Amino acid sequence: MTKLDAKIPEGPLAEKWTKYKASAKLVNPANKKKLDVIVVGTGLAGAGAASSLGELGYQVKNFCFQDTPRRAHSVAAQGGINATKNYKNDGDSIYRLFYDMIKGGDYRSREANVYRAAEVSNDVIDHFTAMGVPFARDYGGNLDNRSFGGVQVSRTFYAKGQTGQQCLLGTYSSLNRQISQGTVTMYPRREMLELVIINGKTRGIITRNLITGEIERHSAHAVVLATGGYGTIYYLSTLAVNSNPSAAWKAHKKGAFFANPSFIQIHPTSIPQLNEYQSKLTLMSESLRNDGRIWVPKKKDDKRVANDIPEDERDYYLERRYPAFGNLVPRDVASRAAKERCDAGYGVGKTGLAVYLDFRDAIKKQGEKAIEAKYGNLFELCRIITGINPYKDPMHIYPAGHYTMGGLWVDYNLMTTIPGLFSIGESNFSDHGANRLGASALMQASGDGYFILPYTISNYLADDIKTPRISTDNQEFEDAEKSVKERLEKLVSINGTQTATSFHKRLGEIMWNYCGMSRNEEGLKKAKQMLKELKDEFWTDLIIPSDLNDVNQELEKAGRVADYFEVADLMVDDALNRTESCGAHYREESQTPEGEALRDDKNFSYVAAWEYTGELKPYKLHKEELKFVDVEVKERSYK
């Protein structure tokens, strides 16, 4: 087994990044103009990187599949963004945020990267404020904070329940500024379908123009993937329905290792599935757990309406099981606890797959107005979708697929195992271990894009200043384009009877049942077999419209579902390999007598990075051993 080199700088944890910056190679302004960088994705990470690189003077080409960069899925993040400002004087510090993230990630993330993410968090907030992001303020005119799951300080900055939207629109504005200055060229409605490697270095991508169907070649000195996660693997998830891992997957098949694919966060507070036609699940921000109390009836199959159930017949199971953190336990713990209650027959609602999130006590104490100011738009969302008025009756919630901690393996430079290919934001694996804490996704994506990648990519490009603009006439582009066209033609020529969505739904069901909140060997093996059969069925019975030179949304879906079969297979392999429980990855075979996740540090304190070795060949596992120098590895307890 190869040892992976994470290229972590020497020296004490708190000095690594400063030292790195001081010694990183630089590119002078005249040379920057001659260097092209492709950024795929326009979320906080992608658009942040594109605008930051544009400001530095690089020539940036930025791609997204939506009609405009402002719609990237960062827009939907609700709750907030963490920073260690310690404006509340409650004892916060960079170290504390770092510690919370390491512990929250169940000791499966890389110390140096996590520390750096915490370190740049303050810069991110300052930058957003300067760009006009209207964060919530107190009466003194200062920024307000709230607390989020899994921590004991208030370090979360927010803009009502629309923090992601406000941060993304701020980032979109900085992107627009660079577009106006000619440093960034925007390519919307493009889907990346292949990565181009020349002489071992990443030199471009092949895209499909989603309007004309044209297959296009784009070259650059380096490529950055900021393409998000693979949470839609469950079909129903909190993600935008078009979110997909295809770009990252193409890179993986070209040689980029994929790390910890089975680490996927199931968010505890989503609106439960209401019917079989449903195309997505809507998240209710975790911030609601600050004031809402989660409970189920103490009696099984209690059919009374919630408000008729007296206090002593309610089981506030999180407060009961985890007195120290109560309703604010981390997401993986809260999700599993909800599943446990529902599986045991205490679930509520039509399907029994829901628990109550109740604001009665908070409204009594703080008044309806105060609650409305904090959560008004979320309550409204709940009312629109479910018809429940949370001011009067408790919300129904249930866990849903949400965020992927796993992703492309990157070193300290955020570079994948392919030279010149970088991965930032949710698409990489590095900062959240086996479970992500609330309000740290926006933080990490922005930190990667605005403040970290610009340094590390310059360090890489400094060795490439003599390379002239890359021509797209190279044989490698020719070959890549050909393989993309062949695959599209293969998809349209199947000419069967079932739609891409129907396959996606079935794939999602398999993954949710056997590789979701709780996993075991037997189930995973079964899933592997089922996936194989379903994949064969897909490749023989798919139906999509055949026109390749037109808007063809079914073709887009089909391509993504085809990739999902492969992602799913690797995810199952990874879950099988990791026989311990950690964070969101819960192997039933590895639990404490109280049913909590039981880690196996002796055998699994490593990042599992998987190498693709060819169609239908087994994956090769590479291990990056995790060393904890600055935190003591402990049992992760929230009791």
Next chain:
Amino acid sequence: MKLTLKIWRQKNADAKGKFVTYDFDGASPDMSFLEMLDAMNTKLIKARIDPVAFDHDCREGICGACGMYINGHPHGPGKAITTCHLSMREFKDGDTIYVEPWRAKAFPVVKDLIVDRTAFDKIQIAGGFISTNVGSAPDSHAIPVEKRKADEAFDSAVCIGCGACVAACKNASAMLFVSAKISQLALLPQGRIEATERVQAMVNKMDELGFGNCSNTGACEAECPKEISLVNIARLNREFYFAKIQ
């Protein structure tokens, strides 16, 4: 539910479009409007008919991708919601539903219900930002902002760029959209520095792109899924005149 859907079909920007009638009896009141269209499209695909193309992504009212003109209203019946939040409960068995794309010179039809809204991006590119470089920001508390103003800026900043305001307006004006950005940045001290140039650049761009004039009818406000208020337009006008006399 049995429905008669009259849907605008148009192959591309240059082709002539027309309403095509589909009798569809697979709808259920539990579905969202987009899920109903998904179900209808599945039927079309299986019958080897090109499905109806429409933009959508988050399906939770925040990305601004979805947007159709349904029975004469942008985003359909229902107040302050996007098309993706429109529920089939709003319709009855036997209803006839007209579905069209946004109609505006500045938003050419791409295909069926998809329109090209890049004109909105162009207006933002003209000046919808604060010129501050990464790494140059002072501490966030260096400039306190009055809570009332910060809240107002937030209320303007929630615009999702869907284009319903333009579709609702008989002049196809983009004033509500533009004024939302102008207001957000004008209300914050950080945005004041460039306020003069910004309002001129954005308004000029809007005119250049073929959006119509504002005649204060207020249809935009009534149809806006995010309840962006007309007060923003008043603020834009004030900013614009101040900029002129400066």
